[in-house]
Amino acid sequence: MKTATDTHTAPRAASATAPASSSATPVRVTLIIGSNRAGRFGSVIAEWLLDRVREHDDFEVDVVDVADADLPTTFAPTPEATARLSEITPKLASAEAFIVLTPEYNHSYPAALKNLIDWHFQEWRAKPVALVSYGGLSGGLRAAEHLRQVFAELHATTVRDTVSFHNAHGSFDDTGRLKDPSGPDTAAEVMLDQLAWWGQALREAKERRPYGG
Numbered sequence: 001m002k003t004a005t006d007t008h009t010a011p012r013a014a015s016a017t018a019p020a021s022s023s024a025t026p027v028r029v030t031l032i033i034g035s036n037r038a039g040r041f042g043s044v045i046a047e048w049l050l051d052r053v054r055e056h057d058d059f060e061v062d063v064v065d066v067a068d069a070d071l072p073t074t075f076a077p078t079p080e081a082t083a084r085l086s087e088i089t090p091k092l093a094s095a096e097a098f099i100v101l102t103p104e105y106n107h108s109y110p111a112a113l114k115n116l117i118d119w120h121f122q123e124w125r126a127k128p129v130a131l132v133s134y135g136g137l138s139g140g141l142r143a144a145e146h147l148r149q150v151f152a153e154l155h156a157t158t159v160r161d162t163v164s165f166h167n168a169h170g171s172f173d174d175t176g177r178l179k180d181p182s183g184p185d186t187a188a189e190v191m192l193d194q195l196a197w198w199g200q201a202l203r204e205a206k207e208r209r210p211y212g213g
Contacts, residue, residue: 026060027199029053030095034102034113036067041168044176045134046101049163052188053099058196062091066112071119073111085119092123097130097199098156102143104135109143117150124154126211128198130191132163139164155213157202159194163187 031050035042046063053061069088072081092098102109117124129151133140141164148158163184165171173179205211 027058027096027196027203028062028094029059029097029099029195029199030062030064030091031099031101032113032116033063033065033067034100034116035110036069036112037103037105037110040067040103041134042101042103044172045132045165045168047176048172048178048184049099049101049132049188052185053192056189056192056196058200059097059192062095064088064091064116066110066116069112069116071115073115075119088116089120089123092120095123095127096203097128097195098124099130099132099195100147101132102134102140102147104133104138104140104143107142108146114150117154121154124151124156126202126206126213127156128195128202129156129158130162130195131158132188132191134165134168136167139166139168155211157198159191159198161187161191161194163191 031046031053033042033046050061050063053059069084071084072078100113102113129147131144131147133144135141135143141162144162144164151158164187165184171178171180171184178184
C-alpha cells in the first residue's frame with residue numbers, strides 16, 4: 001500500500017528515517033456472528049468469512065458470537081451480565097472496525113443481535129461497519145438495510161458494498177465449502193477493501209481530532 005512518502009522526490013535514505021504511517025498498521029476488526037438460533041447456518045458462513053479476512057493484509061481479527069453472549073434483555077447490571085460483558089465489551093471497544101454477519105428473520109435481523117448492539121454505545125462510535133447477510137430469496141438484504149439505520153444512530157458508518165447469500169444452505173456443500181466461490185470471494189474482497197479504507201481513514205482522522213459528535 002502506498003503512503004504519502006511514495007510520491008516524494010527526496011533520496012531513499014532520507015525517507016527511510018521517516019516515522020511509519022498509521023495506515024501501515026493492520027486495522028483491528030471484530031467479526032460479530034449475529035444469530036443464536038438452534039441449528040443456525042451462520043457458523044458455516046463465519047468460517048468462510050474469517051478465511052477471507054485473514055487473507056487480507058490490512059486486518060487483524062477477533063470474534064464476538066451472540067450465541068456465547070446470552071445477555072438479558074432487561075439491561076440490568078446483574079453479576080452474570082457483568083461477567084459476560086467483561087469478555088465482550090473489550091473486544092468491541094478495541095476494535096477499529098466491525099463486520100456483522102446476520103441472517104434475516106421475518107424481514108429483519110435477530111433479537112439477540114439487537115440486544116448485543118443495545119448493550120453498548122460508545123464502542124460503536126466513529127467506526128466503520130461491513131455487513132454480511134444470508135437468507136432465502138432476499139439473501140438477508142432487508143436485515144442489512146435495517147442494521148444501517150441502527151448503526152447510523154450509533155454514530156457508526158456502514159460501508160456501501162455487502163456480501164449476501166441467497167438460499168445460503170444451497171450455496172455450500174456438506175463440508176462447509178462454497179460450491180461456486182467466485183462471486184462471494186469477489187464481493188468479499190470489494191467489501192473488505194472498503195472497510196480497510198474506512199478503518200484507516202477514521203483512525204487517522206481521530207488521531208488528528210477526536211470525534212465529538
